[in-house]
Amino acid sequence: MIFTILLIAFPLGWTIYLSFTDSFGSVRAPFDFVGFDNYVTALTDTSRFWPAVLRTLIFTVGALAFELVAGMAIALLLWRPFKGQAWVRVVVLLPFVATPVAIAMMWRLIFDPNIGFANQVLGWIGIPPQPWFSSPETTLPSLIFVDVWEFTPMIAIVLLAGLTALSDEPDEAARIDGANAWQRFWLVTLPLMRPVVLVAIMLRAIDALKTFDLLYTVKGQGGGSFHEAETLNIYAYTLSFQYNSFGLASAVLILFFLMVLLSMWLLTLRRKERTK
Amino acid sequence: MSTTTAPVIRRRRKKTAYQSFRVVMLVLVVVTFVVPLLWMVAASFKSNVDIQDTSRPFTFVPNLDNYAEVFGNDNYLQFVFNSFIIALCAVVISLLLGVPAAYAMSRFSMQKSALVVLLARIIPGISLLVPWYYVFANLGWVGSYGVMILSHMFILIPVIVYILMSFFDSMPLELEEAALVDGLTPIGAFWRILLPLSVPGVATAAILAFIFSWNNFMFALVLTGAQTRTLPVAVFDFVSYASIDWGAIMAASTIMTLPIIVIALFAQRYIVSGLTAGATKG
Numbered sequence: 246m247i248f249t250i251l252l253i254a255f256p257l258g259w260t261i262y263l264s265f266t267d268s269f270g271s272v273r274a275p276f277d278f279v280g281f282d283n284y285v286t287a288l289t290d291t292s293r294f295w296p297a298v299l300r301t302l303i304f305t306v307g308a309l310a311f312e313l314v315a316g317m318a319i320a321l322l323l324w325r326p327f328k329g330q331a332w333v334r335v336v337v338l339l340p341f342v343a344t345p346v347a348i349a350m351m352w353r354l355i356f357d358p359n360i361g362f363a364n365q366v367l368g369w370i371g372i373p374p375q376p377w378f379s380s381p382e383t384t385l386p387s388l389i390f391v392d393v394w395e396f397t398p399m400i401a402i403v404l405l406a407g408l409t410a411l412s413d414e415p416d417e418a419a420r421i422d423g424a425n426a427w428q429r430f431w432l433v434t435l436p437l438m439r440p441v442v443l444v445a446i447m448l449r450a451i452d453a454l455k456t457f458d459l460l461y462t463v464k465g466q467g468g469g470s471f472h473e474a475e476t477l478n479i480y481a482y483t484l485s486f487q488y489n490s491f492g493l494a495s496a497v498l499i500l501f502f503l504m505v506l507l508s509m510w511l512l513t514l515r516r517k518e519r520t521k
Numbered sequence: 522m523s524t525t526t527a528p529v530i531r532r533r534r535k536k537t538a539y540q541s542f543r544v545v546m547l548v549l550v551v552v553t554f555v556v557p558l559l560w561m562v563a564a565s566f567k568s569n570v571d572i573q574d575t576s577r578p579f580t581f582v583p584n585l586d587n588y589a590e591v592f593g594n595d596n597y598l599q600f601v602f603n604s605f606i607i608a609l610c611a612v613v614i615s616l617l618l619g620v621p622a623a624y625a626m627s628r629f630s631m632q633k634s635a636l637v638v639l640l641a642r643i644i645p646g647i648s649l650l651v652p653w654y655y656v657f658a659n660l661g662w663v664g665s666y667g668v669m670i671l672s673h674m675f676i677l678i679p680v681i682v683y684i685l686m687s688f689f690d691s692m693p694l695e696l697e698e699a700a701l702v703d704g705l706t707p708i709g710a711f712w713r714i715l716l717p718l719s720v721p722g723v724a725t726a727a728i729l730a731f732i733f734s735w736n737n738f739m740f741a742l743v744l745t746g747a748q749t750r751t752l753p754v755a756v757f758d759f760v761s762y763a764s765i766d767w768g769a770i771m772a773a774s775t776i777m778t779l780p781i782i783v784i785a786l787f788a789q790r791y792i793v794s795g796l797t798a799g800a801t802k803g
Contacts (some may be wrong), residue, residue, distance in 0.1 A: 253644065253649075256649040256651075257648065260651060319550055322546055322547055322550065334789060334793070335786060336554055337550070338785045339785060342732055342736075342784070343558070343736075344777050344778050345736055346777070347756065347774035351557055351771070354564060354771065360767075362578060406793070457738070458736075458738045458753070462757055478647060481651075482647050485647070486654075495648075495651060498647065498651065499648075
């Protein structure tokens, strides 16, 4: 227990400490206290910091929205038993247990503008080739697409567990009262699933905000030459390990952490209101 | 008569219509998730000429050249070994620390400690990485196995505690009470009664922890040296070459993903129960 606290309290405390210093260049270089300078620098920076905040939010909210809808659809498809269910479940497990770096490499090949399979498939149905990861405009949507591919299964499995744990009686009662399938889902199943859906949102939102592997593997430091994939996580990483600007990076990290905490707090707050 | 049979027939027809819709959708789901993975595996058996040739995406003569290249030139076995040894050590040590911690938190309802675990889940990994890098670089430890194992423990312990806490919560308190009445110490009750019963929970936690450690990229990127590099970093390094050698990258990615797929096939039940730990309780 002490171990866990040490593991978290020490790094966090050190990050807060560094965020008030001008530590730069090397970990051995001397540094001075600069008060809130780093925070001011970050919060007034409209070229890197705020766009990164915006991209973090777009990425998280965009991916989460698609993942929830598709995940619920898949969970409903898998809900009632059928032949071969076990196999479909294994298949659905694969995308998000597979190594993210391998997944990212795989999509880089598939999305390659010249030799990628994606553009070939689009060609068959008469859609012109897309630049996918190679143009600043299409990069973020393509990355959201890959994240949706990778993590919709996780949402589906969490929701499926929730569906399986539901009792059949409310559904049966609604059926006897003459509700059709859509009404039963919308008015009976979904309200009962609300707590599970919230847990799924929470788990996924935490990880989506922190996405690193996919973004870094596809676009590298700084999120590509136009910073088109630079979320707060990538920005903080680039500041630390490319620019060695540890002080500023720490300030960005503290702001990032506060943002994650805030969104989690908002989610649990909504949850408490609902249960009241 | 016709009035009584008609609804039955209509209902059955509706049911078969839904059934076929469902089959179509399920096939679509499977195709969506399997085809990209198969594409990766297929590309690993193609020559780079075949990969570049978009006129015939499905016809190629499979060969093992990419695998030979990966294993031959790039010290790849060393990276496989690194990934494996780091994941194994990190999982074992994390279990030794995490299982008793989870038990204590579950039984003595230590809300504050549980909150710390949740916090550990929320903290962005990189805000841990900066201070570690600071300390470890100053100590000259960056690039050692110990640092990698330690850093993985930071992510694994919260995962293990989180999964096992809900597992222990679901076990009746009477088990230990009975053991205490029979003359065991509290630690003895935990060791001899509860732990053997928790094997499925511990297996779940261990499998998920192993996968997390195996897949980890960010910590390895910063904290490994040339000799301790793990698979994800090794695969990523292929890209920095002048022209991307897609065949070799896909072969390396396939090798890296294979153990996880094997685990998923055999331990499906555990992975699912680990992921949904705490979710169904709401």
